[in-house]
Amino acid sequence: MAEALFWPALLGYGEAALAYAWVRTSRLATWGVRLGWLAQTALLAVQAARTDGFPWSSWGGSLNLFVWFVVGAYLIWGCRPRFRLLGLAVMPLAAALFVLARIGGGTDAGSRSRYGNLFLVLHVGFVLAAFAGFTLAAALAALYLWQERRLKRRAADILRLRLPPLQTLERLQRRTIGAALPLLTLGLVAGFVRLRERGGSFDALEAVTLATWLVYGAAVVARPAGRRAAYLALAGFALVIVVRVALAGSHFT
Amino acid sequence: MSELTLVGLSHHVAPVELRERVALDLDVAAALARSLGAAVCLSTCNRTELYVDGDGTAAFAALEELAGEPLGGVVYRLHEEAAALHLFRVAAGLDSLVPGEGEILGQVRNAFEAVEPGPLLDRVFRQALAVGKRVRTETAIGESPASVSSAAAALAAQVFGDLSGRRVLLLGAGRIGELAAASLAARGAEIAYVANRTVATARDVAGRVGGEPLSLEDLSRALADVDVVVSSTSAPEPVLRASDVPQRHRSPLFFIDIAVPRDVDPQVARLEGCFLYDIDDLEAVVAETLAGRRAEAARAEQLVADEAARFRAWRASLDVVPAIASLRARAEEIRSAELAKVRVSDDERRTLESVTAQILNKLLHLPTVRMKEAAVGPDGAMYADAVRHLFGLEDER
Numbered sequence: 009m010a011e012a013l014f015w016p017a018l019l020g021y022g023e024a025a026l027a028y029a030w031v032r033t034s035r036l037a038t039w040g041v042r043l044g045w046l047a048q049t050a051l052l053a054v055q056a057a058r059t060d061g062f063p064w065s066s067w068g069g070s071l072n073l074f075v076w077f078v079v080g081a082y083l084i085w086g087c088r089p090r091f092r093l094l095g096l097a098v099m100p101l102a103a104a105l106f107v108l109a110r111i112g113g114g115t116d117a118g119s120r121s122r123y124g125n126l127f128l129v130l131h132v133g134f135v136l137a138a139f140a141g142f143t144l145a146a147a148l149a150a151l152y153l154w155q156e157r158r159l160k161r162r163a164a165d166i167l168r169l170r171l172p173p174l175q176t177l178e179r180l181q182r183r184t185i186g187a188a189l190p191l192l193t194l195g196l197v198a199g200f201v202r203l204r205e206r207g208g209s210f211d212a213l214e215a216v217t218l219a220t221w222l223v224y225g226a227a228v229v230a231r232p233a234g235r236r237a238a239y240l241a242l243a244g245f246a247l248v249i250v251v252r253v254a255l256a257g258s259h260f261t
Numbered sequence: 262m263s264e265l266t267l268v269g270l271s272h273h274v275a276p277v278e279l280r281e282r283v284a285l286d287l288d289v290a291a292a293l294a295r296s297l298g299a300a301v302c303l304s305t306c307n308r309t310e311l312y313v314d315g316d317g318t319a320a321f322a323a324l325e326e327l328a329g330e331p332l333g334g335v336v337y338r339l340h341e342e343a344a345a346l347h348l349f350r351v352a353a354g355l356d357s358l359v360p361g362e363g364e365i366l367g368q369v370r371n372a373f374e375a376v377e378p379g380p381l382l383d384r385v386f387r388q389a390l391a392v393g394k395r396v397r398t399e400t401a402i403g404e405s406p407a408s409v410s411s412a413a414a415a416l417a418a419q420v421f422g423d424l425s426g427r428r429v430l431l432l433g434a435g436r437i438g439e440l441a442a443a444s445l446a447a448r449g450a451e452i453a454y455v456a457n458r459t460v461a462t463a464r465d466v467a468g469r470v471g472g473e474p475l476s477l478e479d480l481s482r483a484l485a486d487v488d489v490v491v492s493s494t495s496a497p498e499p500v501l502r503a504s505d506v507p508q509r510h511r512s513p514l515f516f517i518d519i520a521v522p523r524d525v526d527p528q529v530a531r532l533e534g535c536f537l538y539d540i541d542d543l544e545a546v547v548a549e550t551l552a553g554r555r556a557e558a559a560r561a562e563q564l565v566a567d568e569a570a571r572f573r574a575w576r577a578s579l580d581v582v583p584a585i586a587s588l589r590a591r592a593e594e595i596r597s598a599e600l601a602k603v604r605v606s607d608d609e610r611r612t613l614e615s616v617t618a619q620i621l622n623k624l625l626h627l628p629t630v631r632m633k634e635a636a637v638g639p640d641g642a643m644y645a646d647a648v649r650h651l652f653g654l655e656d657e658r
Contacts, residue, residue: 031401032399155419159416159419159420159536160530160536162530162537162538162542162545164542164545164546164548164549165549166416166419166546167406167412167415167416167419167546167549167550168549168550168552168553170419171419172422173418173419173420173421173422174419174420174421174422174513175420175421175422175512175513176422233510233511233512233534234510234513234533234534235533
């Protein structure tokens with residue numbers, strides 16, 4: 009069953025990743041996002057039903073859940089033909105990570121969870137949701153910098169190849185970070201409670217996650233505007249990549 | 262049988278002196294259409310066209326009467342598919358002075374809704390409105406600005422998004438500057454200040470476009486309070502230097518410099534949060550978008566041609582409808598007559614009625630479909646004639 013749901017979800021995301029490349033097919037792309045996300049939601053539901061406890065405890069499983077959060081956040085903020093280029097930035101990444109999740113065994117059903125503890129489930133859920141928000145914010149920041157550069161350079165095709173307006177991108181980026189940071193805070197608190205319960209030690213991944221929290225916290229408190237805000241969002245996202253890719257192995261074992 | 266005919270003149274063939282004589286406001290145009298029977302009169306500054314269900318003789322005479330001169334050389338007269346294709350192109354904005362402009366679709370709708378044009382024109386105008394809408398939603402032909410002033414407003418929207426509440430400083434009294442300010446105001450921006458070397462001139466311009474008149478000495482104060490600066494003075498030296506511009510960390514400041522020589526020091530573009538477009542930049546943007554418009558126009562032409570083909574198919578299917586109706590009536594007549602000769606019980610009669618009706622329907626289904634298919638091609642009339650001849654339907658024409 010899980011197998012049968014993985015492929016429609018990947019097909020939807022893949023179709024969206026390709027169809028966002030052209031204006032005339034961007035409406036089809038938004039349907040690909042919607043249908044793919046529904047298929048992935050069903051996949052997660054099947055996984056949850058067949059697993060005793062939290063089914064996304066592995067690296068691949070957490071990546072699966074992460075992709076679901078990223079696409080979900082994109083559906084909320086930007087799944088409109090007008091935000092075609094945001095889709096072009098997000099959906100290929102989502103499709104690629106989804107494939108990685110499958111390679112990592114994260115889309116299988118029926119595995120037994122090691123996460124029985126509620127705090128651990130909350131920790132993983134909140135942190136992944138926050139990281140999904142930061143991913144979207146980074147895509148918005150990258151689009152902001154590109155659009156700003158084109159405006160500064162007075163690109164003749166600026167009205168032909170239209171991006172969302174600068175201030176819209178900035179506002180969405182600020183709101184996304186504003187929504188994701190409390191989730192990361194909750195996730196970290198849940199993780200620290202769990203750590204104290206089990207008396208574990210503070211690892212490198214936790215240190216970098218804390219640094220990530222500080223960077224985004226600074227973005228929320230200092231409220232930088234324009235290019236500075238975009239650079240800060242991208243710096244925070246670089247730390248998210250470190251956490252998700254470089255250090256994830258040690259934390260998940 | 263009814264016939265779709267278009268009689269009209271437009272900016273392609275008629276000079277403005279003639280067009281203004283035949284230009285009618287909506288009410289007068291509707292009255293003229295009503296006087297012609299089943300007709301629609303589309304009259305704009307670029308065209309006056311009469312679409313009629315008939316041969317168009319009366320429409321032609323009406324146009325000549327309006328013009329007050331013979332119009333043989335400038336009036337076009339189109340029939341059936343050609344007339345429909347023309348209307349579809351007009352509704353899609355493809356026949357406009359600026360290809361893709363959207364105003365014409367509303368004018369077509371108004372002209373159509375002002376009258377009760379009869380079934381043929383009702384059908385063709387509804388199809389035209391649908392085509393116009395499709396072209397605007399399925400192609401990007403209407404998205405690009407076609408003038409420097411509208412490009413300036415579109416660029417400001419690329420920075421700020423919605424321009425509602427954005428404050429504009431108009432610097433100088435140049436005509437294009439005023440047009441650009443008007444384009445910004447049309448998108449919701451507010452003309453906050455009008456600055457000029459002489460305050461009296463600033464006051465004159467402010468009287469037309471709104472805003473507070475200022476002298477150039479007050480520029481620094483105004484710059485701290487606006488989002489967009491439109492500059493079009495005739496000053497030989499830059500009026501705005503980078504050092505005059507306050508730092509913008511929180512919200513951008515967008516400069517549109519339409520003046521030649523330029524009013525705004527190019528170094529302003531290097532300042533954080535400041536964006537500067539001069540006349541060459543704006544013209545390059547317009548040229549690029551017009552190139553895009555042409556590419557989109559090709560797609561739009563294809564859409565319009567497909568719809569014209571659909572119209573032709575519909576009209577052709579009408580040619581064979583009488584033959585099909587006669588054939589079915591004749592078959593039904595024979596069936597009823599033969600059933601009347603049979604002496605059976607009521608139950609048996611009901612059964613016979615049902616069975617014979619089904620046999621008839623099955624027998625006639627394929628010829629009906631084939632005739633409708635053939636109607637679209639050149640053999641349509643031949644098929645209809647053959648059916649009439651084979652089944653002896655000539656008298657029922």
